[in-house]
Amino acid sequence: MQKAAIERNNETIAAQLTPVGRETVQDRVYSELRRALIGGLFEPSQVLTIRGLADALITSTMPVREALGRLITEKALEALPNRSVRVPPITLERIDDLLRARSLIEGEAIALAATRMNSRQIATVEAMLGQWDEMRALKHKKDIDREATLNQSFHFEIYRCCGSAVLIPMIESLWLQSGPCIRVAIYAFSDAGEVDTAHYHRSIVAALSRQDAQAAREALVADISRPFAFLRDKLQSASKEGLRA
Amino acid sequence: MQKAAIERNNETIAAQLTPVGRETVQDRVYSELRRALIGGLFEPSQVLTIRGLADALITSTMPVREALGRLITEKALEALPNRSVRVPPITLERIDDLLRARSLIEGEAIALAATRMNSRQIATVEAMLGQWDEMRALKHKKDIDREATLNQSFHFEIYRCCGSAVLIPMIESLWLQSGPCIRVAIYAFSDAGEVDTAHYHRSIVAALSRQDAQAAREALVADISRPFAFLRDKLQSASKEGLRA
DNA sequence: GCCTATGATTTGTGATCACACTTGCTTTGA
DNA sequence: TCAAAGCAAGTGTGATCACAAATCATAGGC
Incomplete structure (x- = not known):
């Protein structure tokens, strides 16, 4: 029976390899923006634009807009009635x-x-x-x-x-x-x-x-x-x- | 000076009219999914697909995927490693x-x-x-x-x-x-x-x-x-x- | 000179397409 | 007969385009 041997071989390979992980671009953008916010890289009341961030992060607008949406729902950012988004001001x-x-x-x-x-x-x-x-x-x-x-x-x-x-x-x-x-x-x-x-x-x-x-x-x-x-x-x-x- | 009169006129009009609001499709999808979740229309462990929801709500996939992303960040939904999304199981x-x-x-x-x-x-x-x-x-x-x-x-x-x-x-x-x-x-x-x-x-x-x-x-x-x-x-x-x- | 209107530019939103990955089924070979 | 390979349908992700709304600048009128 070859099967058990193949199984064992695969397992030893698996033990040596570290999982490559499949982080999406959106996840990276999200993490990066989180890091920037917690670190205070953006100042209160600063307005952020999708295209501006996309250029800065060297991606398209798509991952950025989804990341911004997520940050808005957790109140890390604020959606103005003008549909622009800013970091909330301090009061x-x-x-x-x-x-x-x-x-x-x-x-x-x-x-x-x-x-x-x-x-x-x-x-x-x-x-x-x-x-x-x-x-x-x-x-x-x-x-x-x-x-x-x-x-x-x-x-x-x-x-x-x-x-x-x-x-x-x-x-x-x-x-x-x-x-x-x-x-x-x-x-x-x-x-x-x-x-x-x-x-x-x-x-x-x-x-x-x-x-x-x-x-x-x-x-x-x-x-x-x-x-x-x-x-x-x-x-x-x-x-x-x-x-x- | 006409200006003050015009201003007054505008104000009286504004008082009678109710703001029409500019809710986006994404917002409506988000609200609808929230309502469904709080109301328990989805059962625990149920898997949701973007296209399926888009069909049910009669929109394109775009507003749905952004709404799902927001719901995932607030832990109302769960992203599986397969990249599919489900409502969290009860434990x-x-x-x-x-x-x-x-x-x-x-x-x-x-x-x-x-x-x-x-x-x-x-x-x-x-x-x-x-x-x-x-x-x-x-x-x-x-x-x-x-x-x-x-x-x-x-x-x-x-x-x-x-x-x-x-x-x-x-x-x-x-x-x-x-x-x-x-x-x-x-x-x-x-x-x-x-x-x-x-x-x-x-x-x-x-x-x-x-x-x-x-x-x-x-x-x-x-x-x-x-x-x-x-x-x-x-x-x-x-x-x-x-x-x- | 200041305010208003008109135009151009920028920006967010939604739709569509292309691609990669997953999943489930069928077919093929031992 | 059963398992593995291969194929097909389905699904998420990212890019691009079209459009509407907002913002800004400039020119025109009081």
Whole structure:
């Protein structure tokens, strides 16, 4: 019987080869736009055009328009009555609204994670803490993008442990929505001698490692509140300036 | 100066005319599919094809594929690795997951609404309660669709008062995701002599009218838990049957 | 000089076509 | 008789075209 031998042969080949994956152009465009939005590459109120993005990404309009449609439904972008699309502007109400939603949902996610993380998973996030300190020690000209990426990985590594397939996409949507706002705040931070972010992360990890859900939630809320509060103050003083002028 | 007169004239005309709206085909397709999903017209695990839907809706494939893409990003539909799309199947984990998320977010929304609703808004939902009783009294062959629609209006009328532009789309997404599950439960309910839904709604309105956020939240959670719990039991006994067979 | 109207350009939307991949059935060969 | 190869129908994806609406610029009139 040849069959079993052929089967075995195929299996050894399969073990050595890594699946090639069949990502569509649309998926790549979508991911790229997500990355740009969370990273704050687009500024609030900026208008995006299908053809402009298609040219920038070197594709046709088709994948771009579908990606834009998806981003609009998750409120990462906004469809104006003129049918043009822009990244949502920052308002005081929106900042408070986003912060409340993020505290609620990410708080719930981390509380769940606190009761479910095993020691290996905790070790992973602890290692990321180390990475963070390391980068900080080197202090190579404040690489904001790397810091932001690491921060994102840190949070989502934890959220993934909550075991909820419903909450995680919602958190991603919230990050997408708050991305442009946060980036504005981060830049302002970096000018105004920022406070120690690592401190909050350390208390999060500490709470997780002793399975203290409530403490983890509180530490997380403190962590994500900081840039929002900063941005809030900045916006309020700016609007006062505007009134005075 | 004619200008002011013309302006006035235009305004009086504008006051009499109702905006015609420029809904695109894509929007209509999207709304229609949403309605179908929340209403449970599609059953869990059912596969949907672009061309099939386009034929059913009498349009081309273009609006349909964009609408499907949007529904996939909000997890109302599921993209299989084969690139075909289906409505997500029901599992026990998913039921618990959805119920937890809905309790959390809709609970927060109603708690916010409880502190913000004015007497006119409360009167509106009270009136809906009356409508409900009325329909119930007539008892015309248990019009499940009308009941479901009224139930949806009742809930969203309240949620709209929470004043959060972030929470409401999330709630809509959750209804979209739980629509197919709920419908299965509702049908089972109607077979198994259902309990009094109106009771829960009455206690919700009572809590709202005395601005008791905590009581409103609890009543709401009890209301939305019921079909989920029912479905959960049904699924568990079904899987036991499956094992026995 | 400022406002209004007319034209050109840009932009989103929908339809159609071409292509690649999947799926299911039929046929063929051992 | 059964399994594998091959063929055909179906399906998603991306590109291009046609059209309508919006935006912008320029010219004309008060």
